[in-house]
Amino acid sequence: xxxxxxxxxxxxxxxxxxxxxxxxxxxxxxxxxxxxxxxxxxxxxxxxxxxxxxxxxxxxxxxxxxxxxxxxxxxxxxxxxxxxxxxxxxxxxxxxxxxxxxxxxxxxxxxxxxxxxxxxxxxxxxxxxxxxxxxxxxxxxxxxxxxxxxxxxxxxxxxxxxxxxxxxxxxxxxxxxxxxxxxxxxxxxxxxxxxxxxxxxxxxxxxxxxxxxxxx
Ligand code: 3PG
Numbered sequence: 001x002x003x004x005x006x007x008x009x010x011x012x013x014x015x016x017x018x019x020x021x022x023x024x025x026x027x028x029x030x031x032x033x034x035x036x037x038x039x040x041x042x043x044x045x046x047x048x049x050x051x052x053x054x055x056x057x058x059x060x061x062x063x064x065x066x067x068x069x070x071x072x073x074x075x076x077x078x079x080x081x082x083x084x085x086x087x088x089x090x091x092x093x094x095x096x097x098x099x100x101x102x103x104x105x106x107x108x109x110x111x112x113x114x115x116x117x118x119x120x121x122x123x124x125x126x127x128x129x130x131x132x133x134x135x136x137x138x139x140x141x142x143x144x145x146x147x148x149x150x151x152x153x154x155x156x157x158x159x160x161x162x163x164x165x166x167x168x169x170x171x172x173x174x175x176x177x178x179x180x181x182x183x184x185x186x187x188x189x190x191x192x193x194x195x196x197x198x199x200x201x202x203x204x205x206x207x208x209x210x211x212x213x214x215x216x
Contacts, residue, residue, distance in 0.1 A: 003061065003087045005089055006089040008090070008110060011043060012131060012157065012159055012179035013180075015040075017041060017181055017182070018092075018182040018183075019045065019182075020072060020183060021072075022049045022053075023052055024193055026059055030060065032197065032200065033060050033064045033069075034197070037066060037067060039200065041186070042066055043067070046060070046069060047071070048079055053071070054086040057087060058086045062087070068089050069088060072091075072182075073093075074091040076100060077103045080109065080111070084109055092114070092133055094114040094136075096124055101127050112132065114132070125153070125155070131156075132156060132158055135160075135162045136162030140162075143171055143172060146175050146177060147175065157177055158179070159179060159180050161181065162182075166203075166207055169211075186204050
């Protein structure tokens with residue numbers, strides 16, 4: 001299996017939005033990836049929330065080389081090994097455990113660990129992590145929390161995820177310590193299951209255009 005590893009600073013520079021995907025049917029993964037790429041996003045987070053997730057990661061890695069395919073909802077060391085074997089380019093976790101963070105370092109496998117508190121950020125920084133997923137972003141304090149974290153944690157960079165939508169994502173991306181955001185609104189499961197890939201391209205292109213206009 002050809003596997004290109006992608007480390008958090010590179011992943012987070014690829015796109016202002018990482019689509020958070022729960023895929024019910026791996027057979028739809030390739031069309032979904034092409035729909036996102038057509039709209040302007042080539043990085044995907046396939047979450048381990050469905051039985052088909054690993055199969056989808058393998059299919060995408062083998063068939064859509066222009067996509068950068070990561071695995072989300074990586075909860076433990078076993079999950080990490082499974083996504084490495086499936087060919088993922090990186091992993092994202094909703095929280096941080098010492099075992100998971102150490103194992104990713106041992107494997108030299110890119111991991112974006114989830115944090116919601118100062119203690120979790122400190123723990124990650126101690127182990128050498130500087131890039132984090134803030135999860136669940138809105139209930140963990142959203143923009144207010146990220147502004148507060150920028151004081152004590154000047155080297156930390158975030159991908160807030162959880163409760164972010166087309167209505168508020170630009171506000172997050174204005175913050176200096178936010179490099180990208182994650183969201184499921186870009187690729188909703190009902191549209192994927194219904195084969196409405198044009199609609200997914202439209203949602204993606206609309207968000208990317210909003211971002212470009214805001215940064216013109
Ligand atoms: C995640 O797993 O990252 C979140 O559940 C995605 O959150 P959202 O559905 O609010 O975008």
